[in-house]
Amino acid sequence: MSHAMPAPHVLAHPEGSQHESHPTTTGIPSRKLALWTLIGSECLFFASLISTYLVYKGRSLVGPLPHTESQCMLEGQMQACEPIIEIPLVTFGTAVLLFSSFFIVLALYGAQKGKRGMLVGWLAATVISGLFFVGMQVYEFQHFFHKGMGYSTNLFSSSFFTLTGFHGSHVTVGVIWLATLLVLAIRGKLGPGKALNLEIAALYWHFVDVVWIVIFPVVYLMR
Amino acid sequence: MDAHAHDQESHGHPTPAVYVKIAVVLFILTALEVLAFEAAGGGLGPSLKPIIEPIVVLLLIVLSAAKFALVAMFYMHLKQDPRLLANIFVFPILIAAVVIGSLIVLFQYWRVQGAR
Numbered sequence: 400m401s402h403a404m405p406a407p408h409v410l411a412h413p414e415g416s417q418h419e420s421h422p423t424t425t426g427i428p429s430r431k432l433a434l435w436t437l438i439g440s441e442c443l444f445f446a447s448l449i450s451t452y453l454v455y456k457g458r459s460l461v462g463p464l465p466h467t468e469s470q471c472m473l474e475g476q477m478q479a480c481e482p483i484i485e486i487p488l489v490t491f492g493t494a495v496l497l498f499s500s501f502f503i504v505l506a507l508y509g510a511q512k513g514k515r516g517m518l519v520g521w522l523a524a525t526v527i528s529g530l531f532f533v534g535m536q537v538y539e540f541q542h543f544f545h546k547g548m549g550y551s552t553n554l555f556s557s558s559f560f561t562l563t564g565f566h567g568s569h570v571t572v573g574v575i576w577l578a579t580l581l582v583l584a585i586r587g588k589l590g591p592g593k594a595l596n597l598e599i600a601a602l603y604w605h606f607v608d609v610v611w612i613v614i615f616p617v618v619y620l621m622r
Numbered sequence: 623m624d625a626h627a628h629d630q631e632s633h634g635h636p637t638p639a640v641y642v643k644i645a646v647v648l649f650i651l652t653a654l655e656v657l658a659f660e661a662a663g664g665g666l667g668p669s670l671k672p673i674i675e676p677i678v679v680l681l682l683i684v685l686s687a688a689k690f691a692l693v694a695m696f697y698m699h700l701k702q703d704p705r706l707l708a709n710i711f712v713f714p715i716l717i718a719a720v721v722i723g724s725l726i727v728l729f730q731y732w733r734v735q736g737a738r
Contacts, residue, residue, distance in 0.1 A: 435707050439714040446718030450725040490656050500697050501645035605698045612689045616682040620659040
């Protein structure tokens with residue numbers, strides 16, 4: 400029985416990663432291909448949410464509004480209310496999420512090279528960054544609610560909470576996924592032979608990051 | 623060994639030094655986004671507002687597209703990984719861009735029609 404030579408890009412990956420993967424006819428590990436396909440479908444999912452937000456932008460009949468003063472229904476009567484979005488907090492959250500992408504590539508590098516300290520340290524930093532981002536979003540939602548902006552207050556609030564809420568739920572899933580890998584890494588069960596597990600989780604995490612790269616200017620910076 | 627070879631590991635993925643450079647660029651681009659927002663709103667002085675305000679949306683799109691591309695190419699390794707993976711990612715993004723653009727145009731058209 401003859402053994403076919405793997406495609407060049409299969410050889411280009413760390414040796415350990417190949418032991419646990421099942422290359423497809425393309426030479427790409429099946430789980431990695433599946434994750435990329437999921438990411439492709441997620442692009443369309445978020446595109447529908449972003450387009451809904453943009454279509455409804457500027458069409459709210461009552462406040463609160465993101466960047467301008469407006470009239471809001473508060474305590475049963477119409478009152479003047481201030482712009483609701485707070486840029487500094489979200490900018491800091493955005494920077495933390497961007498840096499978490501940097502942290503996870505270093506964790507992956509550590510996993511591929513068998514550097515356990517590097518893997519555990521940077522993966523823990525990624526999980527903490529993700530938790531911070533989720534915490535920031537929970538605080539923001541709660542703050543908006545106390546300022547009189549519920550889910551069905553106006554078109555802005557409905558499209559805003561749906562878009563950022565779905566993104567936040569993706570971040571939460573990512574944090575849980577990475578936390579389980581962190582436990583495995585601490586127990587020494589995420590060495591070079593299992594680095595593909597982290598690579599796939601990292602791809603998902605980067606996708607969550609690039610979605611926020613789009614959401615941040617669309618929702619928070621475009622007036 | 624040339625500089626490019628130094629920046630690439632034997633398995634094709636970038637080195638931590640490259641990751642650090644990308645992180646710095648991403649941070650600078652985010653800072654520029656916020657500065658553009660502030661300048662368009664007059665937060666950086668009245669003289670900048672008339673210059674930045676008309677182009678702020680374009681500026682934000684360009685800056686976020688640059689950040690998106692950097693993360694996809696270097697952190698998601700699309701620059702080094704098989705081209706098939708880049709195609710799986712880019713094709714839905716193109717469809718997504720068409721969907722977003724079409725819906726905005728369509729709703730704007732009906733808004734104008736409704737106003738008549």
